[in-house]
Amino acid sequence: MNASLNQDARDADDTGLIDEIIRMSDFSFERLPMLDIIGERLADSIALALPDLTGTFCEASLTQLDYVPMAQVTETLPDPVLLAICACPGLHGQILFALDSALVLTALELMLGGSARREAPQTPTSFTGIERGVGKRLALLVARELQRNMAQFGELEIELDRIETDPDSAAIAQPASLCVRLQMTVALAGHTGTLEVILPYDALEPIRPKLSRIHFGGPGEDNSLWRDQLASQIERATVELEAVLTQVQLPIQQIMRWQTGETVDLWIEEDHPATVICADTPMFRAALGKRNNGNTAIRITEALDPEEETPNGCHDH
Structure with missing residues (x-):
């Protein structure tokens, strides 16, 4: 059937x-x-x-x-x-x-x-x-x-x-x-x-x-319309930035012994520059400061070349 x-x-x-x-x-x-x-x-x-x-x-x-x-x-x-x-x-x-x-x-x-x-x-x-x-x-x-x-x-x-x-x-x-x-x-x-x-x-x-x-496409063709459209969409996108003051490496045994109130030495001075990171890629050097309203702020001082920056972008101790 x-x-x-x-x-x-x-x-x-x-x-x-x-x-x-x-x-x-x-x-x-x-x-x-x-x-x-x-x-x-x-x-x-x-x-x-x-x-x-x-x-x-x-x-x-x-x-x-x-x-x-x-x-x-x-x-x-x-x-x-x-x-x-x-x-x-x-x-x-x-x-x-x-x-x-x-x-x-x-x-x-x-x-x-x-x-x-x-x-x-x-x-x-x-x-x-x-x-x-x-x-x-x-x-x-x-x-x-x-x-x-x-x-x-x-x-x-x-x-x-x-x-x-x-x-x-x-x-x-x-x-x-x-x-x-x-x-x-x-x-x-x-x-x-x-x-x-x-x-x-x-x-x-x-x-x-x-x-x-x-x-078949080719490099000589005018794709400005697509470039302009892509650029306009990229400009509207948002990204997450991190201002990293420093990174340190410590033994796990020491970290497990930490208690409330413990002080950790970062091995840096007060005027140590921060590194601005986007998607794990160092983008800028920045100086720390405060605005008139008391909020902490950073000022971009240098643009970094990701290929020349070290993996963590900061001191390791």
Whole structure:
């Protein structure tokens, strides 16, 4: 019985694969390798930019990139779904973003100052005006990051045109027209939503030659956009610094004999400089002092070269 069911399932899968091959044979197109790179970079950019909007850590990844007819895109959209139609004068057509309810509702709760509940958001039958407004802000963010990642292929400006909830009203190409669909998962506060970016294949005609090349990278290419983005994120990061006055080595027997009130000789003078350490790496020499309010402070006096500094950066006795 089980063997018969397994055989039927395999036959159904084979039939579906054959139908897919026949359907795709009706299209004459070449894959665009650079879109895979753009999709990966777009997911990374969204993961970096979305916390500015929601105030919480975000993870985003490109899960699938496929070439499908517009009719199949419309049929497989989640219900309900927020659809953002964007105009791009540099292309021969519009761009479509699809955001599912889990992504929109989780972002809404976080943007209003709440914390997302552990249980999954209840799927609504339709979106309210506030939810549509949140979806618009998410779409503007995606449009900005997509424009940034596609800037190397031409002067492209992506502008949000309108927000729709009816897939038929948001069709940006004929049902039989081929589209490139980038599907991404976005994790926010323990909840996972989906984001789809749909690009009509014919709309990419002005930049198709650049998208069709195989990219191996190279030191001569201009990656200033990525350097600037990485630099901005590094500047916002926080690190823990330690001001170490000295380090001493003592026998364990002596330490075990210590009692309350014991005095330990550090073998240094009062004006002995401190070493500022970050992640076990000596960074600066500093002089100790006090501020007007009585708090102890340090003044950086010298920048250290980690390769020239001793492992502990201080005296050993």
